[in-house]
Each structure stands twice: as C-alpha cells, then as structure tokens.
Amino acid sequence: MSLLPAISQDSLLDALQESAQPGQYARQYLAQGQERLNQAFEATNITELVQARATMVDQVMIAAWSLFGLAERNDVALVAVGGYGRGELHPCSDVDLLVLLADTPEQALCDSLERFVAFLWDMGLEIGHAVRTLDECVELAREDITVATNIMEARTLAGNDILRGQLEDRTGPEHMWDSAAFFAAKWEEQTARHKRFNDTEYNLEPDLKNAPGGLRDVQMIAWVAKRHFNADSLEALVNDGFLTPEEYGVLRKCLDYLWEVRWQLHVQTERNENRLLFDHQRQLASRLGHEDTSANLGVEHFMKGFYRVALALSVLNEMLLQLFDEVILRSDTQEQVRPLNRRFQVRNDYLEISSPDVFEQHPSALLEAFVLMAQNPDLKGIRASTVRALIYNRRQIDDAFRNNPVNTDLFMQLLRSPHALFSQLRRMKRYGILGKYLPEFGGIIGMMQYDLFHIYTVDAHTLLVIKNMRRLRYEDLREEFPLASEVFYRLPKPELLYASGLYHDIAKGRGGDHSELGADDAIAFCQRHGLTAWDGKLVAWLVRNHLTMSVTAQRKDISDPDVVYDFARKVGDLVHLDYLYVLTVADINATNPTLWNSWRASLLRQLYTETKRALRRGLNNPVEKQDWIDETRDAALRLLTDRDHDGPEIEALWANIGDEYFLRETPRDISWHTEALLDREDPDDPLVLIRESSQSVLAGGSQIFIYTPDTRNLFSATVNALDSLGLTIMDARIITSVDGFSLDTYIVLDEHGTPIGEDWARIEQIRKTLTETLKYPDRYAxxxxxxxxxxxxxxxxxxxxxxxxxxxxxxxxxxxxxxxxxxxxxxxxxxxxxxxxxxxxxxxxxxxxxxxxxxxxxxxxxxxxxxxxxxxxxxxxxxxxxxxxxxxxx
The missing domain is CATH 3.30.70.260 (ACT domain)
Structure with missing residues (x-):
C-alpha cells in the first residue's frame, strides 16, 4: 500500500482551486492521508512514517503557496524550520514555518501572506510561523541560539531558495556562533533543560521530547555535529570517527523507539502531547503490544523499555558531548598526564586507560576503574574514550569473571570505600557494568511499579537507599536523622548494610515474595564475595525482613507492650535491630519524598527505643500489662500533684476511665488531659485540646484530644471535620469511659506533611470547627x-x-x-x-x-x-x- 494518496502536486493545486471550500478540502486530504499512515504503523518503519507525514504536509504547503499567487514572486520564500525542517513530522507535531522576505514587503504581499496563513489554520494544522526579512533573521540569530539552531535545519518549500542560501551563509559559524560558542551555549541550554526534569531519565510521567534521554538529547548531538563537522546526519559521525557503527546502531534503534511511542501518543491523545502522563500510559502500552502477565502489568513492561532506552540515549549523549568538549572547547588545552598504575592514568583530572587494549588484556580493570574513582574523589570523571572502552568491553563480564576472586575483592573494596560509593555504583549502572556484574541487578534496571507510592524505578530506588545510608556519616545530617546517624556509627561493618540495601528489592518483578527471593540472592552474593557465614546470614536476614520494622511501626499498636515484645523476639539482638533500623530509615526516604515525615520518624524512633529496652530487659522477662498501667498512673499522678492538683479529685475523675486509657496514653499526655478536664469551665461543651506532639513522647505530629459524650457516629463526624480542614490523620485512639464519655486522641499533619505548628489562628479554627461538629454530631455533612x-x-x-x-x-x-x-x-x-x-x-x-x-x-x-x-x-x-x-x- 502506498503511504500517501496518489495525487500529483499539480492535481492537488487544481483540486484546491476548484473547491468551494479549499481549507476544508485540504483538511480532509490531510486527515485521509494520516489515516493511511496510522494503518501502516505496524508494517512500516517509523522513519518512513514521519518522513511521509512531512512530505504530505509539504504537498499542501506548496499548493497553498501557489493558491494565493506567491509562487511567481522572487522576493519571498516559504521555509520549513525545526523538526519540519528536518523532514520529520509526527501526527500532531507543530509545523514550524519561516516566511523569509528579501526586504520589507509591500501591502499586496502582506495581504497575500495573511490569506495564506489564515488558510493554514483552516486546514487544522498547528502552525508556528514567523514573517521576517533576511536582515531581521540574521540579527535575531546573532542574539538567540535557538533561532540560529532553527536556521541550521531550514529547507525551502517554495519561493526563492537563494534567500535561504543567503540566510544560511550569513548565520554560519564564520559569522556568528562559531563551533566553540555554539557548543558551549547548547550545552548550557541542555543542562538547564535537564535540571527542569530533576536530571533524571526516570520521572514518573516522563517527557519523551525534553527530559534527559529524550529526543532533544539526540538532536543536541546532531546540532553540534552539523555546526562543527558540517555533518548532515548522525550516520556521518561514524565516518568522522566520533561514533562507532555499534553506537550508531544503538542511537538509531533508540530514536526509532521514541518515535514509535511519540507517534502512538499523538494518535491516542489527538494533540501534540509529549508527556507520558498516567492518563495515557496504560492505553499506550496496550497500543504498543504490552500485555499484563502474572508478574508484571503491561504498562510496567512498557515503561521499563522506555526507561532503558532513555538511559542508553542519555549515556551516549553524555559520552559524545564529552568527546566534542575535548575536540571543540579543549583542543588547545595543555595536556597534564600522571600515571596511577600500569593500567590507568589521569589526564586533565579525568581517569583514562593507559593504552587502548587495557580492558582486553586486563578484564579486571573493568571494576578497578570504579575503585580508583572512589579512591581519588578529586577526579572529575572518566574520560569519554575510556567510557567507550568500558561499554564495549563489558561483554567480557561472564560467570568466570564474576567468580574470579580478584574481581570479587575489587567489588568489596568498592563497598568498603570511604568515598563516593553511591557515585561509582551509579556510574557503573549507567555504563552497563553493574548490571553485567550482578545480573540480578540488571533485571531491575528501568523497572517501575505502576503506582504513586514508588516514585523511582527499582534500580534508582536501590542506589538512592545506599546514598541515604552514606549520608548518615555527615555532620550536617545529624539534626535531620539524629538517631539513625548515631546508630550508623555503631555498626561494626557498614558494608553489610550496603549489601542489604543493594539486595533488598533485587527480586521485584519476578513474581512471588521478593523479600524471600532477594534473601536467597543475597546469600549467594555473600558467599561469592567471601563474607563469613554470620555476615551472610545477617545480610540475608535484613533483606528478608526489610519491611518488618516499617510495617510494625505503621500498622500495629506499638504502645502495646505485647507488640513490642513480639517484634523484639523477631529481631533477637541489638546488632540486628541497629542494622534493620538504619536500613528502614534509608529505604523509606528513598521510596517517596512525601512518605518520610516527622510522624513516621517518631513511630520508628519509638519502636526502636522500646525494642532496645525490651532486649535489655530480656526476651524471657516481658513487662506485665498491669505493671505498665500502674507505672503510667503513678507517673501521671506525680506530674499533676507537682502542679498542686488534688489527689482525691484526680482519682475520682480517673475512676470512670478504665485501664485501657492508661495503657495507650503517656503520663505527660494523661496529665495534660486531666488538668484540662479538671479546670474546664463548661462541662456540657465538648473539650478539644490541640498541641504539638513534639511536647510529648509522640514527636512528629499535632495531637488533638477530644472529650465528649460518646455517640455512634462520633468517629465519622470527627474524621469528616478533620478532612474538611485539610488535615491528614496519622493515628487515632478511641477510648470510651465507664460513664459513657469518649476520650479520643488524633495525631494529624497539615497538607504539607508537617505538624500545625504555632499557627494560633489555624489552631483556633480547628478547635472551633470540631467543637461545633461534636455538639451536634448527628448533623455533620x-x-x-x-x-x-x-x-x-x-x-x-x-x-x-x-x-x-x-x-x-x-x-x-x-x-x-x-x-x-x-x-x-x-x-x-x-x-x-x-x-x-x-x-x-x-x-x-x-x-x-x-x-x-x-x-x-x-x-x-x-x-x-x-x-x-x-x-x-x-x-x-x-x-x-x-x-x-x-x-x-x-
């Protein structure tokens, strides 16, 4: 099937001239042509499709130019720029045009151009156009790198092509933006663009055009190549020696993949949408043939492929730009070379191999490179030529390599390194070394979980866990993570913690219990790397139980001594508790920035402290509940009598409350509640108390205490009121007294995940809303x-x-x-x-x-x-x- 309708340029012009509604005719022509292209998607190379779309639009543009009498003029040209200038159009891409004038136009030409542009809008195209003289274009290009870049990709559709040639000459590197200035400006532009997307290829809703590893990164390479080498295609870089045939193949394959995704995204959304929003991901995955399996959703498989392509493009972009930097910006820089050993040297603060065949002759150098980077934190990076050699030679990493004691020792050296562990593991992942050395890690690269809880891919999350562990060494984090920092410094072997972080989610996406499967992988890793049996068992235990502490703290009643002792029995000793606590803190903070808040921190701190106390007391000597209750009552009574409250009056109030209250509340909070109840002026109104829970043992949230007659819908009315106030409930304790009153404690956070603070107007608003709601709970909305x-x-x-x-x-x-x-x-x-x-x-x-x-x-x-x-x-x-x-x- 021919991709485009069988109609000549002259016939299309005749049809437009004969039509009573030429705009509508052109719109239908484009729609029918686009439908043919969509039908051909499965059987046609995507490059042919995007070029056919551009050709089809060319036909209409040229016919429309003639329709309004512009073809006969020599003082104007219709020029395609941007992606359209490259001859690449997706179904809803902007059609960027430059109407290039020899000089200031007379009124007749202005009128014709106005009718022409209006006609283009009638056709339904998303037009981006500018009408400028040659001199205006030259001046704008001198001031704006974006304009200069667009002109580089320009091609004449109709009119006087000499004008475009003159524009190309006058804006060339001999007159403005020489290759060094152009490269520096475009690199700065890319750096700013990447920063807008958090410098990651792994955003939950990635922009396939502008994010790192997106289409712009490919275009960046092409722009620099054209400006410096006058290369008309990426393939030409192979001839110039800046791209190997294998790298070009990867680049072309990745570009085709992104084009296929973009094509279907445009068809699905019917607009120029380049963001893979959650709204579109499921349907897009299905369009591209990804179906659900027992282990993974189709959308997860699709996004894993996308992220891997983005990573591959990002690495190629990084490597090639560094090569360009050496050739274009630093060609005159004096070389400063110093040897590190027989295999590596430092050139201008970058690590490089001492000869091209180092990795072939010494395969262990594939790991040694990253150990040296960690041992020399002053180095700026790895030289592009060495990165290329690393990527090419990673194929040497096989089972024999993985089991070689020299290599396992090198990897353990890296885990034990005092510097740059996260940076080097991340670099190993980017260059494909980590996934080859640890195939189980290779399986999680790019793996996403289709939810809002896990905002990072599994590999990115895993390395972020290790980064969080390493950050606990720094003084500036003592205030943010005081207990975790203190515990970290007590760990006898931090490398065991890092190994548990590396393996805690390693088995995700396989089906089954990833904690159990990951523990098996961790044991194999520890044995292969020469760890002792005890160390291996500890790492495997941490992987198997990495969710236990967070689940216990967040989903169980840790004020109950039985819950604490059950957890203490599972942990067994203080060493296991210390390692598990640090792993849990690092894991939660690497899952989702909104997940870690002061309340969750307080829960983990409380569970750690109570478990440590239980372990010291002895697992065979648990505290009795009645002893706990009696101790709490006595401590609260002392606080109250110290403030001159009458003992019998206190006991009379407590007589109707019951033991459950003293089991669940702290002495400080009981004192706070009791004092307010004894001093309140109107016993008929609900009592609502609000304060920062940082004033009590339960640091991390705001406490709201309510004392009011119990009713069946009291809980519903209360939580509805709190929800309407924009408060998030983290914990609720509902206790009913013998005489029919409810003593309720809610721990809440504001919409930012923080306590209410000393915002007295806000506190009074909450108190007033709750009081009015609880007076008439049956009437709540x-x-x-x-x-x-x-x-x-x-x-x-x-x-x-x-x-x-x-x-x-x-x-x-x-x-x-x-x-x-x-x-x-x-x-x-x-x-x-x-x-x-x-x-x-x-x-x-x-x-x-x-x-x-x-x-x-x-x-x-x-x-x-x-x-x-x-x-x-x-x-x-x-x-x-x-x-x-x-x-x-x-």
Missing amino acids: TTVSRRMPRRNKHFDVPTQVVISNDIVNDRTAVDIQTLDRPGLLAHIGRIFMRFEILVQNARIATLGERAEDVFFITDLDGEPVSDPTLCQELQQTLKQELDDKNNGNT
Whole structure:
C-alpha cells in the first residue's frame, strides 16, 4: 500500500482551486492521508512514517503557496524550520514555518501572506510561523541560539531558495556562533533543560521530547555535529570517527523507539502531547503490544523499555558531548598526564586507560576503574574514550569473571570505600557494568511499579537507599536523622548494610515474595564475595525482613507492650535491630519524598527505643500489662500533684476511665488531659485540646484530644471535620469511659506533611470547627467537597478487607486497603455506624494512591465482633461500597 494518496502536486493545486471550500478540502486530504499512515504503523518503519507525514504536509504547503499567487514572486520564500525542517513530522507535531522576505514587503504581499496563513489554520494544522526579512533573521540569530539552531535545519518549500542560501551563509559559524560558542551555549541550554526534569531519565510521567534521554538529547548531538563537522546526519559521525557503527546502531534503534511511542501518543491523545502522563500510559502500552502477565502489568513492561532506552540515549549523549568538549572547547588545552598504575592514568583530572587494549588484556580493570574513582574523589570523571572502552568491553563480564576472586575483592573494596560509593555504583549502572556484574541487578534496571507510592524505578530506588545510608556519616545530617546517624556509627561493618540495601528489592518483578527471593540472592552474593557465614546470614536476614520494622511501626499498636515484645523476639539482638533500623530509615526516604515525615520518624524512633529496652530487659522477662498501667498512673499522678492538683479529685475523675486509657496514653499526655478536664469551665461543651506532639513522647505530629459524650457516629463526624480542614490523620485512639464519655486522641499533619505548628489562628479554627461538629454530631455533612487528585483517578486499587480477632486485647482488627480519596475515613465510619460497631483504635497510612488503614473495633458492649455472618457482611459491604465510590458508581 502506498503511504500517501496518489495525487500529483499539480492535481492537488487544481483540486484546491476548484473547491468551494479549499481549507476544508485540504483538511480532509490531510486527515485521509494520516489515516493511511496510522494503518501502516505496524508494517512500516517509523522513519518512513514521519518522513511521509512531512512530505504530505509539504504537498499542501506548496499548493497553498501557489493558491494565493506567491509562487511567481522572487522576493519571498516559504521555509520549513525545526523538526519540519528536518523532514520529520509526527501526527500532531507543530509545523514550524519561516516566511523569509528579501526586504520589507509591500501591502499586496502582506495581504497575500495573511490569506495564506489564515488558510493554514483552516486546514487544522498547528502552525508556528514567523514573517521576517533576511536582515531581521540574521540579527535575531546573532542574539538567540535557538533561532540560529532553527536556521541550521531550514529547507525551502517554495519561493526563492537563494534567500535561504543567503540566510544560511550569513548565520554560519564564520559569522556568528562559531563551533566553540555554539557548543558551549547548547550545552548550557541542555543542562538547564535537564535540571527542569530533576536530571533524571526516570520521572514518573516522563517527557519523551525534553527530559534527559529524550529526543532533544539526540538532536543536541546532531546540532553540534552539523555546526562543527558540517555533518548532515548522525550516520556521518561514524565516518568522522566520533561514533562507532555499534553506537550508531544503538542511537538509531533508540530514536526509532521514541518515535514509535511519540507517534502512538499523538494518535491516542489527538494533540501534540509529549508527556507520558498516567492518563495515557496504560492505553499506550496496550497500543504498543504490552500485555499484563502474572508478574508484571503491561504498562510496567512498557515503561521499563522506555526507561532503558532513555538511559542508553542519555549515556551516549553524555559520552559524545564529552568527546566534542575535548575536540571543540579543549583542543588547545595543555595536556597534564600522571600515571596511577600500569593500567590507568589521569589526564586533565579525568581517569583514562593507559593504552587502548587495557580492558582486553586486563578484564579486571573493568571494576578497578570504579575503585580508583572512589579512591581519588578529586577526579572529575572518566574520560569519554575510556567510557567507550568500558561499554564495549563489558561483554567480557561472564560467570568466570564474576567468580574470579580478584574481581570479587575489587567489588568489596568498592563497598568498603570511604568515598563516593553511591557515585561509582551509579556510574557503573549507567555504563552497563553493574548490571553485567550482578545480573540480578540488571533485571531491575528501568523497572517501575505502576503506582504513586514508588516514585523511582527499582534500580534508582536501590542506589538512592545506599546514598541515604552514606549520608548518615555527615555532620550536617545529624539534626535531620539524629538517631539513625548515631546508630550508623555503631555498626561494626557498614558494608553489610550496603549489601542489604543493594539486595533488598533485587527480586521485584519476578513474581512471588521478593523479600524471600532477594534473601536467597543475597546469600549467594555473600558467599561469592567471601563474607563469613554470620555476615551472610545477617545480610540475608535484613533483606528478608526489610519491611518488618516499617510495617510494625505503621500498622500495629506499638504502645502495646505485647507488640513490642513480639517484634523484639523477631529481631533477637541489638546488632540486628541497629542494622534493620538504619536500613528502614534509608529505604523509606528513598521510596517517596512525601512518605518520610516527622510522624513516621517518631513511630520508628519509638519502636526502636522500646525494642532496645525490651532486649535489655530480656526476651524471657516481658513487662506485665498491669505493671505498665500502674507505672503510667503513678507517673501521671506525680506530674499533676507537682502542679498542686488534688489527689482525691484526680482519682475520682480517673475512676470512670478504665485501664485501657492508661495503657495507650503517656503520663505527660494523661496529665495534660486531666488538668484540662479538671479546670474546664463548661462541662456540657465538648473539650478539644490541640498541641504539638513534639511536647510529648509522640514527636512528629499535632495531637488533638477530644472529650465528649460518646455517640455512634462520633468517629465519622470527627474524621469528616478533620478532612474538611485539610488535615491528614496519622493515628487515632478511641477510648470510651465507664460513664459513657469518649476520650479520643488524633495525631494529624497539615497538607504539607508537617505538624500545625504555632499557627494560633489555624489552631483556633480547628478547635472551633470540631467543637461545633461534636455538639451536634448527628448533623455533620456527609459529603466532602475536595476533589480526588488527577493522578489518583488513573489507578485501579481493588478494595481488600481482612477481618481478624485480636484475642489478647479483646477486639477485632479490620485491615482495609483501597484507593485513597477525600472523605474515605468518614465513609468507613458511616459503614461501621450502620453495623453498630465502635472504633477503638486506628492506624492510618497513605502510600501514594493507596490507603492502608487498620481499625480496631468492638461491638456496642465493648466485645470483639465474633459473629462470622456479621463479619462476612461487614467485609462485603466495605468492599462493595468503597469500590463503587472509587469507580464513580455512587
């Protein structure tokens, strides 16, 4: 099938002249032609498609130019610039045009040009156009590197081609922007562009045109090559010796891949969209043939391929620009060379091999290069020629190489290096060495998880974990991570921590339990690298249990001594606790910047401290709950009597509260609550207290304490009010006294993930809203005005509900995982109310688009919900209603 409609240029012009609505005719012609191109996508090379699209637009442009009587004039030219100038157009790409004038136009020409441009808009094309004289173009090009770049890619569509030739001559490197100035300006431009995308190829919603590893990085190479070498194509760089045939093949393959993605993205969105938004990723993956499997979603497989292509292009861009830098900017620089050893030397502060065949003769040098970089942190990098040799010779890394004691010793030297471990591991990954040396790591390169919780690919997250571990050595982080920094310095062998970080997520994407599979890989790594059996078991234990501490802290009631002792028994000793704590802190901080907040920090700190105390007390000597309660009461009483409160009055108030309160609260908070209850003026109004929890043991959030008559919908009314105030609930403790009052404590953060602080106007607003709500809880609004965030709408999180009985604490646990949205907690509370269920405690966690909440409930008599039929009905109702709401059915 011919890619374009079978019509000659003259016939197209005749058709436009004969049509009553030439603009509509041209629009239909382009639409029909585009449909033919779309149908040919599967069977046609993408280069042919983008060129055919440009050719089709050329035909219409040339015909339109003649239609308005412009073809006969010698004082004007129609010039294609930008991507259109290169002869590359995607379905909805901007069509960039320059109307180039010999001199200031007379009115008749201006009128013709106005009609011509209006006609182009009638055709439905996204036109970017400029009308300028030759002199104006030259002056603008002198001032603006972007204009000069566009002119380099210009081609004449119609009119006087001599004008474009004159423009090309007058804006060439002999007159402006010589190759050195051009290269420096474009490099600065690229650096700024990359910075806008956080200098990473791995953004969750990448821009395939402008982000690192995108189309602009390929064009950057082409622009510099054309300016300096007058190379008309990337392939010409092979002849100039700046690109090997193999590198050109990689470059061409990656470019074709990005073009295919961009083509389908334009077809899908019907606009010039270059961002892989969550809105588009699933459908785009399906369009490109990626289907779901048992281990991975199709969209995850698609994005993994995209990220790998972006990384490959980014590395090529980096290497070639460094080569250009040496040839263009530093050609006159005096060479300063000093040897490091027989295999490596330093040239102008860059590491390079001492002869071209070093890696062939000494394969271990493939790892030694990075050890030397770590040992010489003053070096600026690895010379481009050596990077090229590294990439070419990585094929030598096989099982024999991996098991060679020389190489395993080199890798352990790197892990034990006091400097630049993260930088060198990252460099090894970029050049393909790390993935070859550790094939299990190679499997996670570019792997994404389709959610909002994991904002980095697995490989990027893994290296960021190690970076976070290393940062704990620095004094400036002592304030941000005081306990983790202190514990880090006690670790006898930090390299074991780094090994656990390297392997903690290594088995993701394989199906099965990645912690167990990763532990097996970690054992094999430790054995191969000569670690002792004890060290290997510790690393494997850390990998197997890397989620245990965060899950315990965030999803269990760590004020319960039984929970602490269960965790202490799992840990076993202080050495395991120390390593696990640092790994957990580094892991959470490398998962999502919004995940780590003062509240989560306080939970982990509390669990670490209580577990350490339990280990010192002895695992066979757990604290009795009654002893805990008595100690808490006595400590709170001392605080109150020191402030001149009457002991009998205090005891009378406490008599109706019950032991659960003294088990869950701290002496300092009990003193705060009691003092306010004894001093309050109006006993009929709800009591609402607010303060920074940094004033108590539970540092990290703001505490809201509520004392009010208990009602069935009290929980729903309260969480709805807090949600309407833009507060995020992190923890809830609901205690009902013997005389029917509810003593509720909520730990909240503001919309920025921080405590409320000393914003007294904000505190008073919260207090007033809660007080009014709790006076009449039956009247609270059941709808939430806040909208679900755009990103959340594109994730399918089926609701999961697990109900189990906590026999030790006489309550029922309801574990709910569902899509996070405004009003979720209030909705759950209303369901509990319908089932005549009381919430006694809640642990609230939001992980990206997913809410993972645990509610501890009882019936109206304070007993566990033990009726199997009722539990099944509750489970089904929660699942159905939450899924219906998430899917927009209610």
